[in-house]
């Protein structure tokens with residue numbers, strides 16, 4: 001048992017009490033129960049970290065269970081991606097992987113048991129009629145005309161449902177509870193429906209499928225889960241789960257609800273994420289703009305950063321919206337400690353050093369990571385023609401602009417001090433296309449022997465040595481904090497941010513990146529953190545911007561607030 005002194009969230013407190021009272025024989029067993037109908041997202045990561053984390057803290061175990069009761073929406077592709085993502089996040093279920101579909105037979109037996117107890121009946125109402133008969137929060141429902149069917153008839157009909165005699169939607173099996181119950185979930189809920197559909201695991205063995213509510217709690221019970229942790233919207237399903245467990249008189253896990261994660265400027269519903277993929281608003285489930293685990297991975301997020309984010313946001317009973325800045329800070333902090341620095345120019349401007357010999361190349365020492373002395377240094381080639389960022393030169397510099405301008409001296413990182421002497425312009429557009437400088441040979445390595453002050457330090461690459469690269473810059477997928485905030489004639493996709501992806505194709509990066517492998521991460525000095533995209537190849541490098549160096553959200557939020 002964990003004896004840590006850190007503050008404990010309400011779920012840990014409940015478990016502590018259960019262990020003290022001996023409610024569950026001193027063992028803790030949790031589970032992460034995805035429906036394999038989409039890819040996992042950052043909200044699932046919260047649940048994964050919580051469930052696997054608790055199992056680790058208490059020396060218990062955590063099951064991975066696929067709640068696969070809906071064959072029309074579920075696919076093996078999702079099962080595979082879910083396993084990959086949970087593993088990538090750093091969690092291990094050992095051989096404890098389970099499928100609700102493995103319990104179909106047991107669930108069927110339990111349904112028959114309920115019929116035999118007069119606690120379930122076959123109902124011939126359509127889905128729409130069932131909804132109409134259900135009543136409202138303030139109004140009791142109406143009994144189904146089939147509610148008092150006798151037991152033999154129910155048993156016979158249910159078996160014939162199973163044997164495929166009836167078409168989809170023609171009949172259901174319903175619990176016989178209370179049509180006037182204040183909790184709508186208790187008003188004779190549907191337990192089974194007819195669905196002639198091929199299941200990704202059970203094939204055509206079944207043409208009736210148990211509803212999620214009839215499956216979930218009993219699956220937990222079969223696996224002897226002690227603490228069945230779920231999100232708040234299941235709070236009013238708990239009485240129904242309890243009812244099934246009590247009627248069937250089987251092991252009773254403790255359900256505990258917590259607040260789901262909501263992130264500003266994105267959507268988290270799998271239905272919506274699927275629509276983004278299907279309608280090609282994004283390139284796929286792993287598009288780096290998606291809040292999916294696979295999208296975040298492709299974007300350059302580390303498993304550590306996602307886990308530390310989940311720790312940081314904590315576990316509560318109150319729904320809220322978390323700022324994107326919290327997620328971004330987690331990855332920034334992690335990358336800052338671990339990834340190598342390199343120089344890359346996203347919007348190149350030629351810089352020619354007039355007094356530097358034509359064919360000379362100098363190999364300069366550059367520090368790989370100032371946060372990590374063991375990371376060492378590398379050589380960066382320097383020559384007469386370089387590229388700097390267009391933004392780092394102004395012909396007519398505004399106040400407090402400390403970068404390059406005519407007559408100004410700046411430091412080229414790890415290299416020399418240079419002074420701008422002249423510019424070349426495009427004759428037609430008047431745009432500056434080349435900056436001319438002289439360099440001071442006494443300042444090699446960027447040192448200033450006479451102590452004179454230089455305010456700006458610029459990154460650069462040597463034109464002859466640099467590699468071309470494509471760099472993809474990402475902004476939030478939605479331009480509104482709450483994407484559902486739309487007028488009556490619009491839907492949430494109206495809030496998609498048209499500028500969420502900017503592809504820069506003329507970038508130049510230092511030659512040490514030639515061998516950078518897909519997935520490897522870097523800090524481009526002064527620009528941000530980047531990661532090699534799987535689209536990248538040796539002669540066509542592609543990088544994704546994971547996150548900028550500093551929090552740009554504070555500013556965005558401020559501007560948004562001032563506008564509204």
Ligand code: ATP
Pocket residue numbers: 032033034035036042043044046047229230231259260261262268269270271
């Ligand atoms: P959706 O409603 O978008 O389809 P879901 O909750 O049905 O999502 P599941 O596959 O059932 O998706 O989720 C598996 C587990 O992850 C559940 O226990 C669920 O409570 C949890 N989960 C899902 N979304 C979040 C979230 N945003 N924050 C925390 N936990 C979540």
Ligand code: MG
Pocket residue numbers: 035
């Ligand atoms: Mg669910």
